[in-house]
Structures are given as C-alpha cells and as structure tokens.
Amino acid sequence: DAGVTQSPTHLIKTRGQQVTLRCSPISGHKSVSWYQQVLGQGPQFIFQYYEKEERGRGNFPDRFSARQFPNYSSELNVNALLLGDSALYLCASSFGLAGGQPQHFGDGTRLSIL
Amino acid sequence: AQTVTQSQPEMSVQEAETVTLSCTYDTSESDYYLFWYKQPPSRQMILVIRQEAYKQQNATENRFSVNFQKAAKSFSLKISDSQLGDAAMYFCAYRSALRDDKIIFGKGTRLHILP
Numbered sequence: 001d002a003g004v005t006q007s008p009t010h011l012i013k014t015r016g017q018q019v020t021l022r023c024s025p026i027s028g029h030k031s032v033s034w035y036q037q038v039l040g041q042g043p044q045f046i047f048q049y050y051e052k053e054e055r056g057r058g059n060f061p062d063r064f065s066a067r068q069f070p071n072y073s074s075e076l077n078v079n080a081l082l083l084g085d086s087a088l089y090l091c092a093s094s095f096g097l098a099g100g101q102p103q104h105f106g107d108g109t110r111l112s113i114l
Numbered sequence: 115a116q117t118v119t120q121s122q123p124e125m126s127v128q129e130a131e132t133v134t135l136s137c138t139y140d141t142s143e144s145d146y147y148l149f150w151y152k153q154p155p156s157r158q159m160i161l162v163i164r165q166e167a168y169k170q171q172n173a174t175e176n177r178f179s180v181n182f183q184k185a186a187k188s189f190s191l192k193i194s195d196s197q198l199g200d201a202a203m204y205f206c207a208y209r210s211a212l213r214d215d216k217i218i219f220g221k222g223t224r225l226h227i228l229p
Contacts (some may be wrong), residue, residue, distance in 0.1 A: 016136060033216065042118075042219030043159070043203050056216055090159060092217075100147050100211060105159035 002094050003105035012023070012112045013081050021076045021109045025093030031055075032074040033103065034066060037088040046089075049074055052098050078111075086113045116189045118208050122218035128228050129207070134181075135191045135223050137206030145211040148182065148222045151193045154202040162204070165189065167211070193225075201227045 005024045013019050016023050017109035025032050031050045048056035049068035068074045070092075078085055092103040117140045127133035139148070150162040165173045165182050172180050177197075181190045193200055206220040 035217075039223075042207075042221050043217075045216035048216060052139070058216060059182060088157060092159070098211070100164070100209075102161055102164070104161075105151075107156065107158045110157075 004091055004104050006089075006091050006106040006109050007107060009107070010096045010110045010112070012114060014114050015081055015083060017081050018077065018079045019081060019111060021078075021091075021111070023074045023076070023091030023093075023106060025072050025074070025091075026104055029093035029095050029104070030072055031074065031094045031097055031101075032068055033094075034074070034076045035090040035092065036060075037090055037108070039087070043090055046076065048097075055097065081113050082092050083113050085111065087111060116143070116146075116208050116218050118206050118212070118218050118220040120206050120223050122223045123221070124224045124226065126226040126228055127193075129196055129198060131155050131196055132194045133196055133225065134191060135193075135204050135206075135225065137189045137191070137220060139187050139189060139206070139208050141187070141208065143210055143212060147209045148180075148189045148210055149207040149209070149217070150178070150180070150189075151205045151207055151219075152200075152202045153205065159205070163191065189211075196227050198229065201225060 033048040034046040037043040046057040047066040063079045088108045090108045092105045094101040148165045177194045203222045208218045
C-alpha cells in the first residue's frame with residue numbers, strides 16, 4: 001500500500017508569493033495533519049482536518065490556510081510568503097482522531113524562500 | 115500547555131553498543147500518549163515506539179525500549195546493539211488522549227553511530 005505522498009518534493013519561491021502544498025493520505029485514512037519543521041527544530045503543528053472539517057489549528061498566522069477534499073487529500077496554502085516560512089512541511093495521516101492512533105508521515109515538501 | 119524537552123542536542127555511540135536518549139515532558143493531564151520518532155536524512159518521520167500513560171509496563175520494540183517514569187514525567191529511549199542504520203534525528207513527542215489534538219514534539223537529538 002502507498003504511504004502518505006506529498007508534492008512537490010522541493011519548491012523555491014520569493015517573498016510575497018503564494019504557495020500550495022499537496023498531500024494524499026494513506027488509503028482509508030480520514031485525518032490529515034500539517035506540520036512545519038524549521039531546520040534544527042522539531043515539527044510544529046499547523047492544522048488538523050478530519051472528514052473535511054478543521055479540527056485543530058496551531059499558532060500560525062492567517063496567511064496559512066488548508067482544506068481537505070472528499071477523497072481526504074489535503075492542500076496547505078501559504079500567502080504573502082516570508083523568509084521565515086522556509087521550512088520542511090510535513091503531512092501526516094491517521095485513520096481517526098484518537099490520541100493513540102498512529103500518525104504516518106510523508107517525506108515532506110522542502111520550501112525555500114528567496 | 116504541554117511541553118516536551120530533549121536536553122541532548124547530539125549523541126554518539128559505538129556500533130553494537132547501547133545508548134539512551136533522554137526526554138522530559140510537562141502536562142497536567144493524566145491520560146496521554148508518548149512517542150519516539152526517528153527522522154533519517156530521507157526526512158520521513160518514522161514511529162519507533164509508543165507508550166500509553168495508563169500502562170505501567172514499559173514499551174519494547176525489538177532493540178528499542180523505553181523507561182517511562184510517569185511521576186517524574188520522564189520518557190527515555192534505549193537503543194540496544196546500535197546499528198549504522200540507527201543514525202538519525204530522534205524526536206520525543208506527546209499527544210493528549212482526551213482531546214482531538216496535535217502531537218507536540220521536542221527539539222530532537224541527533225544520534226551518530228561510530229563504526
């Protein structure tokens with residue numbers, strides 16, 4: 001079975017631009033979460049979606065938005081990019097929301113802002 | 115708010131030896147899960163081991179085991195018979211069992227395996 005897939009793998013943008021990152025969860029998984037991992041740090045939670053509804057939001061500005069589609073895939077959008085948005089963006093999927101549900105991570109999208 | 119602290123930014127261990135990575139956390143909740151994740155240079159975050167807070171028995175997965183001290187809020191990872199493939203960043207993480215909530219990660223420990 002395919003794991004969590006993210007696209008693109010790498011992305012280079014300039015300040016002020018907008019970016020869309022995509023995530024396809026493991027088949028049968030209904031929950032998708034997004035994390036930002038700045039170099040040398042642990043991942044920080046951005047959003048969680050379940051059954052197309054936002055179920056959690058981390059401490060990120062409104063420039064960050066996301067959505068989940070009927071097939072449970074998800075997109076993360078970031079507007080008005082800043083240099084500080086340079087990071088690895090990780091997507092994780094799980095079957096449900098329970099805390100013990102294992103979250104399976106994708107390989108991430110490396111976003112570089114020039 | 116819950117926090118996770120890993121006080122060892124880097125560690126090294128000789129191949130075939132045993133190494134212990136430290137983690138402490140802070141929470142006011144009584145029901146939660148703790149995890150150790152491994153992130154090799156390939157970037158994918160891989161779940162190594164999981165511990166339910168209500169279980170006193172320490173979790174074990176092959177060469178990986180934890181020492182869970184709930185009262186001390188300590189959750190260390192022991193890797194036995196270290197192998198070159200164990201070289202990676204290791205993240206300690208916390209997740210509430212009571213709320214639909216995020217995983218909270220520590221800053222990580224980079225583990226080097228010396229041949």
